[in-house]
Amino acid sequence: MRVDLAELSWTLSGYIPTSWSMGRTMELVLEIKPEVGPVPARVPASVQQLLLEAGELPDWNVGLNSRLCEWVENRDWMYSTELPPELRPADRRTRLHCAGLDGPGVVLLDGRELGTFDNGFVPFSFELPPGEGKASRLELVFTPAPRHLGTPNYSSRIRDWKARFNYVWDWMPRCVQLGVWDRVTLELEEPATLGELKVLVSAVGATGVLELAAPELSGGDRVRLRLDGRSCAGYAAEVFRRGVRLECPGVELWNCVGRGPARRYELTVELLDEQGKTVAEERRRIGFREVLFEPNPGAPAGAEPWLCRLNGEPLFLFGIDWTPIRPNYADLTERDYRTRLELYRDLGFNLLRVWGGGFPEHEIFFELCDELGFLVWLEFPLSSSGPDNVPPEDPEYVAQLAAVGCSYLRRRRHRPSILLYCGGNELQTRPDGQPGAGRPLDATHPALAALARVVREEDPQRRFVATSAGGPVFVADPRHFGEGVHHDVHGPWTLPGGTVEAARDYWAHDDALFRSEVGAPSAQREELIRKYLDQFNPDRLSGDNPGYRRFRGWLEDEAFRREFGREPESLTEYVAWSRERQAVALELAYRSARRRFPALGGLILWMGHDSFPCPFNTSIVEFDGTPKPAALRLGELHRNSSEEFVNEGKW
Secondary structure (H helix, E strand, C coil): CCEEECEEEEEEEEEEHHHHHHCCCCCCCCCCCCEEEEEEEEEEEEHHHHHHHHCCCCCCCCCCCCHEEEEEEEEEEEEEEECHHHHHHCCEEEEEEEEEEEEEEEEEEEEEEEECEEEEECCCCECCCCCCCCCCEEEECCCCCCCCCCCCCCHHCCCCCCCCCCCEECCEEEEECEEEECCCEECCCCCEEECCCCCEEEEEEEEEEEECCCCCCCCCCCCEEEEEEEEEEEEEEHHHHHHHEEEEEEECCCCCCCCEECCCCEEEEEECCCCCCCEEHHHHHEEECCCEEEECCCCCCCCCCCEEECCCCECCCCEEECCCCCCCHHHCCHHHHHHHHHHHHHHHEEEEEECCCCCCCCCCHHHHHHHHEEEEEEEECCCCCCCCCCCCEEEEEEEHHHHHHHHHHHHHCCCCCCEEEEEEEECCECCCCCCCCCCCCCCCCHHHHHCCEEECCCHCCCEEECCCEHHHHHCCCCHHCCCCCCCEEECCCCCHHHHHHHHHHHHHCCCCEEEEEEECEECCCCCHHHHHHHHHHHCCCCCCCCCHHHHHHHHHHHHHHHHHHCCCCCCHHHHHHHHHHHHHHHHHHHHHHHHHHCCCCEEEECCEECCCCCEEECCCCCCCCCCCCHHHHHHHHHHHHHHHHHHCCCC
């Protein structure tokens, strides 16, 4: 039996680091009181959101308020609740399961330590001592966060398992979340259990294929399988424990956005006793689909294949690079996800690349991707840093990374939306192998080799790529068009060559096999700039403006001056020019990609939405969820493009 502890009453208290522990020793008789709170709390929820609601923090999205919130990282934070007597039985083994704890810390029960946690990417479980028929005090204590994981940095030195984007990126100020980001449950032991259930789903033509196993199964005699409530197979418990393969002819296939319905089935796995009574049960929503990658026509020898076939038909992969919707991702709701995903569906995108600098994402994200028909490119939590872009490779780190990768796969491998796994974002060296950029890593790097091995063992049906971009070079350099060195590449992130004419020439000669990051900057609409930066005189368009300084890399005031020979007359004029310039830049990229398909397998735009109200950024969806003109133009192009490009005989 599993009980969700979200139903209990929680409080949050803030302490000078370690001071909360002093009152738990016999040597100190003074009562230690918190520096902040207690304030009302819930789980899941971030420390920051709870403090904002309690009036202890300003809105970090406004102006430079994020700086005023950084003190939160330098306190200990205690989530407290009381477990009622009925959840503390004396005769049943009980475990506390925490699906997501963002930050290092310790778990206490009645003041005694149950265990520690130090990884925001994997679940933690803690066994509780037998109950005594009375209530117990449960406390989750978060200690200060790691100092700096953002960029610029050194990837080779980053060993903390926490989302990096919170620590500063070119589209994020420092907003380091702490707290409970996923469900907290109590699991009361049952006499029979299926344990860890392995479900792999695929298709060959119109025949669905299920591969299932439950190595930890106990307490039952037989296993019965049902699809949409109909019994489809039965196995002896011992046989099922080792693993079975079941073919399901004539199933309806799951399809992606633009290809048909995302048909799913409910798979029920029942464990039966000797009398045929159900003693344990697990359910999964699954979809049967066949995914193959083939060499692109005309690709150079030895290049990785980037032409995707879904259910036998070639598919132009049109996607966005997905970053967390908010820095305080613990507080996201199903509505937050559904609103974004339905927008991308309506615009025609069929692929979401979950970027390696974020977090593993909530289960509702994957559930909605399954439902709406999105393919997901899932990256493990590794990313570039600037000075060096190579993860650590010592055995201890590699073992930890492999465990993280295993956790990712075991939670998501049954989902039809997962297209492929990727080692991480922009992992690379200089061409000579020294620290820097230019040559993407491959799966010979110890960390990436370990992830490749995990994928082979845990989800062998799916593809693994070492990093994005994928080599042999990082960006597509027009000086090397025609040489066969541009496979999966990143960039450009602006209008190539600075003018429309130069950009047309660039795209006319493109020879990449896949483009997993292409972007162009623009301003967010004037209303939002004034809403969040009004105190900094947003009409002063300069990188020295304190409100703009953090994002000055995407302020194209020099490009405006080159084009018009003068300064913008107003913020209004600059915003309109910038947004049209982004739309033109991305339209040229899209038209080139569609005309080149299948020689080019797809295009992914950096980036989808803003996690923070950036005045200037490469996003195509603003902080409040409003699509920029570029997004609307691309959606219209995509809806009308199939007939246009087929008639041109280009694909």
